[in-house]
Amino acid sequence: MKDMVQFGLQIRQLRKMNHFTLRELGERSGVSYSFINSIENNRFNPSRETVIALADALNSADKDELLLLAGFAPTDEESLDAPSGPGVSDIDDPEVSLFFKDFQSAPKERRDEMLRFWHFIKEQQINRTPDSEQ
Known part of the structure; x- marks a missing residue:
């Protein structure tokens, strides 16, 4: 279920737990610090790729939980290993x-x-x- 307020709060909490400034998280994730600030303050909704980049940059972040909060389906490792067709x-x-x-x-x-x-x-x-x- 999409909950962008909770998503923004979760990103801010994880960023602070990792002792990252907005700029540091931006450098680690490849997402501009101003966009991260906008996400944290619920002004913009991130894309799936942005959510994954932030989750990868934040230690102890649950990627699937963040994806669900942002309204995206969780990652499915099995589908990545499916035979190609x-x-x-x-x-x-x-x-x-x-x-x-x-x-x-x-x-x-x-x-x-x-x-x-x-x-x-x-x-x-x-x-x-x-x-x-x-």
Whole structure:
């Protein structure tokens, strides 16, 4: 669940626990110190990549917890080790490609819901007769 106020407080707390100034955290993470300040003060929402960069720079930070607070799905190490096959970039239809990108970045609950819907559509297709309307 997205909780940007809590996310900003958590980043500030972790930064102070590590005895980092905004500039030091900026140098370690590659994120500008002014943007980190804006995140801590809830003026801007970070991208997934920014959350990961901050988590990597902050010792004792739980990357998955920070991702969840920022409204992103946690990291999935198993999917990184999955056998390679056709990817989203191999799809020619832009709408389908966007759907799969949304699916990949969605939280687990949303992916489960999308899969249930997909299975429903497949089941309807199987039971459809040639003369029935779509």
